[in-house]
Amino acid sequence: MRKKYYNMVEDMKKIRVFCRIRPVNRNEAAQGGVIVVDKIDEFSVTIDTPRGQREFQFDKVFSAEASQEDLFHDTNLIQSAIDGYNVCIFAYGQTGSGKTFTMVGDKEQKNPGLMPRSFNAIFDIIRENSSKFDFKVSAYMLELYNDRLQDLFVSPAGEAHAQPQSHGQARRVEIKRNRKGVVFAQGAETKEASSAQELYALFQQACANRHISATMNVESSRSHLIVGIRVESKNLTNGSVSTGKLSLVDLAGSERAAKTGAKDHQLKEANSINKSLSALGDVISALSAELPHVPYRNSKLYATRVKAITNNAQRNVESKEIAQLKEVIMKLKSGQSVEDVDV
Numbered sequence: 474m475r476k477k478y479y480n481m482v483e484d485m486k487k488i489r490v491f492c493r494i495r496p497v498n499r500n501e502a503a504q505g506g507v508i509v510v511d512k513i514d515e516f517s518v519t520i521d522t523p524r525g526q527r528e529f530q531f532d533k534v535f536s537a538e539a540s541q542e543d544l545f546h547d548t549n550l551i552q553s554a555i556d557g558y559n560v561c562i563f564a565y566g567q568t569g570s571g572k573t574f575t576m577v578g579d580k581e582q583k584n585p586g587l588m589p590r591s592f593n594a595i596f597d598i599i600r601e602n603s604s605k606f607d608f609k610v611s612a613y614m615l616e617l618y619n620d621r622l623q624d625l626f627v628s629p630a631g632e633a634h635a636q637p638q639s640h641g642q643a644r645r646v647e648i649k650r651n652r653k654g655v656v657f658a659q660g661a662e663t664k665e666a667s668s669a670q671e672l673y674a675l676f677q678q679a680c681a682n683r684h685i686s687a688t689m690n691v692e693s694s695r696s697h698l699i700v701g702i703r704v705e706s707k708n709l710t711n712g713s714v715s716t717g718k719l720s721l722v723d724l725a726g727s728e729r730a731a732k733t734g735a736k737d738h739q740l741k742e743a744n745s746i747n748k749s750l751s752a753l754g755d756v757i758s759a760l761s762a763e764l765p766h767v768p769y770r771n772s773k774l775y776a777t778r779v780k781a782i783t784n785n786a787q788r789n790v791e792s793k794e795i796a797q798l799k800e801v802i803m804k805l806k807s808g809q810s811v812e813d814v815d816v
């Protein structure tokens with residue numbers, strides 16, 4: 474059992490790359506379109522290109538018939554996030570390739586994607602363990618638009634009316650790293666949720682505040698959506714507290730704006746998306762090639778010098794005493810008395 478868990482943790486140190494093949498849609502089928510990606514086994518695909526056939530390898534390949542449930546089943550790292558690990562899942566691909574469908578699902582939520590399924594799974598696990606742990610779930614939701622992080626819990630109208638800070642600018646969200654190397658979004662509003670429904674309602678509120686390109690009559694994400702869910706669990710037997718984080722990211726695609734005679738601001742969007750996606754691509758290739766320098770700082774998507782993701786999977790756990798001391802500090806900061814806290 475212990476070996477199995479150890480192997481799982483070892484496995485988690487890696488970045489895993491899955492490939493999902495999108496089925497042809499009605500328009501494409503009407504124009505005689507066919508799938509050009511061929512799944513040849515569990516791990517490989519071939520693509521016919523003008524320069525001949527090319528083969529690509531992945532940790533797993535999902536065919537066009539794979540269901541949302543299949544995807545969730547094989548990418549499910551919710552238990553690890555609840556156990557105190559930092560888990561990040563994102564979809565990467567060109568415009569229209571199915572990133573939003575995979576991460577969020579279809580509009581009517583007949584086929585929910587990884588995000589709503591993860592919200593449910595978090596609270597299912599919490600329910601199963603509620604006699605042994607006290608849980609606290611909180612979330613922040615951001616978008617990265619034109620190289621600027623926006624807090625999606627603050628509506629654009631609210632932002633416009635917000636009191637400017639002393640240096641004359643509206644509230645800014647910045648990616649920072651604390652002394653333990655944990656990355657966090659400084660300045661982002663965090664909201665607590667006590668059920669999957671509440672978390673989903675927060676998500677819907679966040680989506681309503683996203684940038685959409687009004688002049689394009691197609692549904693296309695023009696910004697990167699970042700959903701961060703923090704799960705704090707207090708062990709009721711020994712008082713230790715572990716904090717895990719699940720980051721779910723729906724990246725924007727870029728090609729469409731560039732191809733359709735885009736206006737100035739659309740080109741700015743496309744350039745900014747391309748720049749951040751290529752920075753992300755550089756980070757991933759540096760990590761997978763285990764290069765000594767990982768260029769995190771080239772984009773706000775990975776703006777901090779996170780200690781190598783590949784070789785540092787560790788649980789964020791603190792003892793009962795530290796958890797209590799933090800509580801004392803919190804109370805003192807808010808002007809409460811601490812006499813009744815026994816440390």
Ligand SMILES: Nc1ncnc2c1ncn2[C@@H]1O[C@H](COP(=O)(O)OP(=O)(O)OP(=O)(O)O)[C@@H](O)[C@H]1O
Pocket residue numbers: 494495496498537566567568569570571572573574575579692693694695724725726727
């Ligand atoms: N596996 C799938 N099965 C059925 N329909 C799908 C699948 N993947 C994507 N689609 C449909 O294809 C269309 C494009 O998908 P989606 O919006 O997810 O693309 P995207 O990669 O997020 O695009 P963009 O980068 O422009 O936001 C949508 O109508 C979506 O419902």
